[in-house]
């Protein structure tokens with residue numbers, strides 16, 4: 001195996017953090033995280049993503065009402081996506097997901113933490129759009145709280161590599 005690079009430490013350290021210290025997040029950090037999202041792959045390079053950086057405590061307090069993961073966060077990135085098709089079909093959900101993961105990893109690389117909040121956004125979808133002034137033709141795909149974690153949660157149960165990996169064909173057990 002070649003020597004592991006820091007990237008894999010970031011991947012392993014990333015956890016969904018829902019409890020944050022109150023210290024503010026510098027705007028440069030938030031912009032760097034958004035820039036990482038923007039670097040993510042995009043089907044047909046359609047680039048239908050936009051972002052709202054939220055640092056206003058009044059707006060954060062209102063976001064906190066839609067998810068416990070947003071309650072203590074000093075900042076958040078709201079990811080927007082235009083639900084448009086490319087000439088090869090619709091890829092906007094995939095574009096949105098790729099960007100969110102890039103942002104979560106970027107946050108960890110910069111010493112912060114986040115959480116992919118999408119389920120609870122769906123539960124309060126109309127209220128979220130109204131509170132952020134999001135126009136009807138743009139979807140809110142997820143909100144990522146950003147801050148310093150109070151603690152890094154324990155790694156939840158996940159399958160092992162052996163549980164989910166096949167070699168050369170479905171059910172293939174080894175490389176020969």
Ligand SMILES: Cc1cc2nc3c(=O)[nH]c(=O)nc-3n(C[C@H](O)[C@H](O)[C@H](O)COP(=O)(O)O)c2cc1C
Pocket residue numbers: 014015016017018067069115116117118119120121155156
């Ligand atoms: C599509 C998607 C939606 C999610 N929605 C929420 C959510 O609404 N609220 C929340 O607290 N966590 C949400 N999560 C975070 C998951 O609960 C979390 O990733 C999972 O429990 C695994 O933990 P880990 O991220 O620490 O590995 C979501 C994750 C994904 C991928």
